[in-house]
Amino acid sequence: MVTSRPPAEPMPVRVLGGPTALFDHGGLRFLTDPTFDAPGEYPVPGGPPLVKTAPSAAGPAGVGRVDVVLLSHDEHPDNLDHSGRKFLADVPLTLTTPGGARRLGGRARGLADWEPVRLDRPGGGTVTVTGVPAVHGPGERADVEPVLGEVVGFVLTGDGLPTVYVSGDNASLDPVRQVAERFGPVDTAVLFAGAPRVPGLFGGGLLVLDSVRAAEAAGILGARRVVPVHHDSWSHFTEGRDTLIAAFAGAGLSDRLDLGERPGLGERPGLSGRPDL
Template sequence: MAGTGLPLPVRVIGGPTALITYGGLRLLTDPTFDPPGDHPAGEGIVLGKTAPPAATPAEIGPLDAVLLSHDEHPDNLDTSGRALLPEVPLTLTTVGGAERLGGTARGLAPWESTGLPLPGGGSATVTAVPALHGPDGAEEVLGEVIGFVLTGEGLPTVYVSGDNASLDLVRQVAGRFGPVDAAVLFAGAARAPYFDSTITLDSAQAAEAARILGARQVVPVHYEGWTHFTEGREELEKAFAAAGLSGRLAPA
């Protein structure tokens, strides 16, 4: 499906949270609005948040849907984010996450799609796509995660990676939907106990994901504001420059 060729309006709020304006819809990724501090993540693990969000839910205003990659980690859905969900008409997330959250949450299995009515008529399609939060077998420890692809007649094709560390899965997405107009990539080279490798894309992998997808615009998120991230904006810019893709990286 042909896109618009225009930049995707994305407002990065902080961490994995971004407001995407899509065909008149207002879509929010992984809501996190708690202040800086320690956030328990189970089994004695504590995640440290170091930066506040750039806006409050009240400042963001009404939403049409939340695209929630997973519900089990406080850096992707925190206390304030959970309080927001009942006010949103629809939350799309994993099948297990929808069962845990209830309310307006709807679970999507990988490659399952649903339609969202557009304000001006017609509809956009949201397709859940597979994601792997770490190396092979990470699901047993870190849980199920999904990403999303947005498509619609006359609208850009948009990939939202979620906490994905697998370039093989990016290739699968590209095979079905590429080239994409925009990619919202969760980066940061996050690390966690029990794993020797990173559990999200590092900067070089993010640049390679952009190349695989043929992404015209890349909006990196979830690479700052938490102590478990090991690569920030400087590393992203260097990696995209080394790959000859600097022009595709959205400004900070």
């Protein structure tokens, strides 16, 4: 268990539902895994359809300017849907997996593990985005990638800026430990959680972190604040807000957890759901 300490000055993160969140960093606006489609069934190859149960808190028009999309992977509709794909055409840069960049083309750029890209800040200086490992399922990458494809996470750094970790669809604590060794402590961790499971796939094993592992990841990272995403709006996400609250309380990390609220569902100014980015 990590000793409690005061959180760093919060960097506003607007949570839109599912894996989609919007934040400013160094004067640039970043959006994670854009999913804007309406609720309904979305087919996936070789398995049952994924069911979206709630709309996004904002559509493409309501997001405003986006400089960079951080796309953990392009192959599943709960991470990149039809509207999200159209949205990419208007974004100057999409950072994703090497394979995803080849499939998407255009302004998409793939990042291998630990590969950095430096982005110019509007007022001078740079933001460095580094691709980091992720394992989308139980076991080793060699076991899960042939089934679910490759996934990338991201770490954002810059002079005088907070360190931000975006996990992507990752179910393993091993990449989290590697990120902590290279970049910890982390100021803000945007952790994909929700304990998604699909019957018949890897024996119903975890495809992304559950709540207990998300809390453990926060401790490993020394995260001053955790903004969880990817825990609502889809039926295969088996753990939500209440489970996250309980897990972080059990780990003694309640002061690190910033759930916020999705805009329009009871905003709390200054937290993840604040609409005034």
